Amino acid sequence: MSTLPKKQLTLFVTFHIKPDLIEDFLSAHRPVWAACAREPQCLLFDVFRDPQTPGKFRFIEVWDESREWFETQQMTKPYYETLWAKSKPTWEREVEIEYFEREGEGCAFREGYLGLGRKMD
Numbered sequence: 154m155s156t157l158p159k160k161q162l163t164l165f166v167t168f169h170i171k172p173d174l175i176e177d178f179l180s181a182h183r184p185v186w187a188a189c190a191r192e193p194q195c196l197l198f199d200v201f202r203d204p205q206t207p208g209k210f211r212f213i214e215v216w217d218e219s220r221e222w223f224e225t226q227q228m229t230k231p232y233y234e235t236l237w238a239k240s241k242p243t244w245e246r247e248v249e250i251e252y253f254e255r256e257g258e259g260c261a262f263r264e265g266y267l268g269l270g271r272k273m274d
Contacts (some may be wrong), residue, residue, distance in 0.1 A: 159198060161255040162216040163217035174243035175179075181239035183213055188232045190273045194218045199270065208245065215232060220252050 170178045182200075189198050196215040203209035216223055 159217065161163070161257070162218060162220055163253045163255045164212070164214040164223070165251040165253070166175075166212040166214065167251075168204075168208075168210045168212075168248055169245040170210065171245050172207045175208055178240060178243040181236055181243070185232050185236050188230070189214065192227070194222075194227070195273065215255060223252075233264050 168178070186198055186200065189195050194217045196217055197213065198215075199213045201211045201213065203211070216227070218227070
């Protein structure tokens with residue numbers, strides 16, 4: 154029996170949003186961020202904005218499941234269906250999704266890192 158911890162799926166999701174539609178994009182996504190944070194398999198959900206490129210956003214999501222589970226179980230949740238209809242008109246180009254497995258070996262953080270967020274449990 155292995156004593157190694159289960160790998161965590163990490164997604165880097167990049168959006169390029171039309172600058173005049175940023176608030177529409179955020180309004181469409183906020184309810185989904187909250188819904189994802191309520192999912193028991195979601196370990197982290199965070200949103201970043203590029204200060205040099207208006208309209209460029211990156212979501213970082215860490216899930217305690219596989220890519221197959223994410224694509225067949227998570228991405229088929231009903232709240233995504235309404236999201237895409239509202240979000241896609243705000244995009245300058247297609248969303249980019251990258252999948253990684255979190256190693257954890259190099260993970261280090263200070264209390265201040267989590268200061269802008271909230272605990273999900």
